[in-house]
Amino acid sequence: MFARRIAVVGAGYVGLTTAACLASLGHHVVCADIDAAKVDRLRAGEVGILEPGLHDLVAEGTAAGRLQFCVGAGAAVARPDLPPVEVLFLCVPTPMGAGGGADLAAVEAVAAEVRHLLPAGCVVVTKSTVPVGTAEATRKLLRRRDVAVVSNPEFLREGSAVHDFLNPDRIVVGSDQQDAAERVAALYARLGAPTVLTDAASAEMVKYAANAFLAIKLSYVNALAELCDVLGADVADVTEGMGHDRRIGSAFLSPGPGWGGSCLPKDTRALVQVAAAVGVDVPLVSAGIAANERQRDLMVAKIGEAVGTLDGARIGLLGLTFKAGTDDLRDSPALAVARLLSDAGAELTGYDPGCPAAVPGSTDDVHVVDDPMRAAKDADALVVLTEWPEFRQLDWTALGGVVGRRIVVDTRNLLDPDVVRRAGFSWIGVGRR
Template sequence: MKVAVFGTGYVGLSTGVCLAEIGHEVVCIDVDERKIDLLKEGKSPIYEPRLEELLIKNSIEGRLAFTASHQQGLREAEIVIIAVGTPQSDDGQADLSFLEQAAKDLARHIVRDCIVVVKSTVPVGTNEYLKQLLLGQLKNNVEIKMVSNPEFLRQGSAIQDTMKADRIIIGSDDEGASEKIQEMYRPLNVPFLLTDVRSAEMIKYASNAFLATKISFINGISNLCEAAGADVEDVAKGMGYDKRIGSAFLNAGIGYGGSCFPKDVKALLHTSRELGVPFSLLEETIAINDHQQELLVRKAMKRLGGLKGKKIAMLGLSFKPNTDDMREAPSIKIAKSLTASGADVAAFDPVAASNARKVIGDAITYMDSAMEAAKGADALFIVTEWEEFRLLEIASLLEVMKQPIIFDGRNCLDEAALKACGTIEYYPVGRPAVIMKDKNI
């Protein structure tokens, strides 16, 4: 099939690359000419495992192309996927301006009948609104059919999540359009759920809001565990064995971030208020997450008796490992709280430092390694659970620190290895602290 994809962010680029990989002819369209030039050179503008490898492969094999020209990109398209951003507005609702612009560009340049697939996360009713927008601005006599096809990708595993999806949601009021999109995805051999457009739109928000609520719940439990002397990891494991609950998203820590959970929970809450349907559970989910993101700062203040003049090492800046995405990353709030309290912050992240600098600025110092960040530190924060942090030689790290104090916001260090280090103070989330004093001291 001949497919055009609007947008080359995480969703659009991953979708385009994977559709090319399963045999379709794909053209990705983006108004950012700098980004298009990079893609034509075989370079991905975002960090995502395997993405650049498949981008190069399918470009060489002639199934994947990139353009900033709507006319060129839409010339032969029978399926047009819209995967542009729907960021959060100041009032919490989804900002549809990029989506509206994509629809207007599509209406001006489409020259053949096509199916418009909205993959962007949008409030209920948006597909109907976009169809009216499209029909009102069409320049050529063509037929447009609409399909809602929400994405469920995770940064850091977007390729895996596309190629081996749990399910593909297809929402449409046109049977022929649904069948065509099923045909496009059929080589992936994953389950389909066919539904109406509005239900498909709601499925995306409901899924993300539920997962965010699950994270906030276990973080609430972790705070109770600390106060009661229980171990949240054992509690979560015991809960997870129950098939009705499951073990996924029961990792206690310093809260969720990223491009989806924060904005989608707030957008769904905005929809509930707009429709006059109270949804206080979502309000509490947001409140717990906001509180949890500053947990390490509160712990450090209590232990150090204040932060003014203290050096804090931060390991991890991206909102999760295997991505350079800084959107709503807990590190942003942590860094700002630390510097506002008078601390000097030295941070290291394997891939996100450049993006972090754009968001956090030069209020903190960006280092080239974990060891450099830890040198002379009064305490060390683990903010993102990169695999290389799990594998750190902790004893060597402690030797260069001023004080051997670690606050682990992701519970990613091995306690047995920590206890072998001699003198150390280790403060995880929702678990008893490990405080070891060298017997020779």
């Protein structure tokens, strides 16, 4: 494998993971970000992202001289001290914009900044999740016939991004220029993953199609859990029986308070918006979004039924991040439930291993504490909202000594009901007998 000179624009979850992992594969990578303070921290070896293995990869790449950091996309491209950049990865934010579509302002800004700096023969890669047609639009923005644009969507789960990058299910690369697509695919040759070479539009569609499918699957299992609650069936047994069917599989068959994070909500709405723009209806995706909103209301109703009344109730929340293994609060279903509980008059105290202190603008409805015992103090109920494995190991007997009422509403079906009940708690799951 040939080592390539690569520039990565964006040092967030996707960008930093991409830069560090490509450096670990032997490439020479310069990672750029517009946040000068973040760049200084990264140069000092400080990785402000809770992502297993990422800190070590950054340290190794920096020590080996294969990974550098700079401020601004232009500085990553125009480096007189380095050979010309061969591949430029765009890993910038594409947040939800007006109408639910992706906001491509950052992509457009970077394209404008580097347009006259890119060497002939360079390949620009859109790694961020972008609507179908973005590669073509970027090519027009660059106005460079000697620069190819390739779509190479990421499939990284927060909390396991490094593992997912280095052990991918597949590599998807799309371009109308076959040689450019093959050059990008070759960057991953050492990983030995199945590679899908296609056109740019199809590659862009893959990411939205995959995330929408997973979202629908989660909404479906949440609907099954509600039905199991009513009929007296056990959703754990139902999903086990389903999961052994190879056509279905066991992944994404765990009920919960709804799906969230930085990807699924944004990508499902973007797909609906893109489809509407060309006169196509995608009712399954729209229904999955609506069901997800309703799921949060169902969890609040379940908690209210457990405590009798939410107005004035003291509720201890276990989990605030959108999933275990990360410190990300973006579009967290735990915080969505917390907001509804607060609106109903509940007093909330929350604990999360990934969020030891309040985050203004995100956790305003919750008094955040750094110890589960403090979250449990005088609580009328404890509510599990994020699936942190640490919660299974809590001393439930000790917690029982400080709560106001021994009630646990486990929206993730995470805990062992027998362990909790032996400590004197009433355990209430989702779709469980």
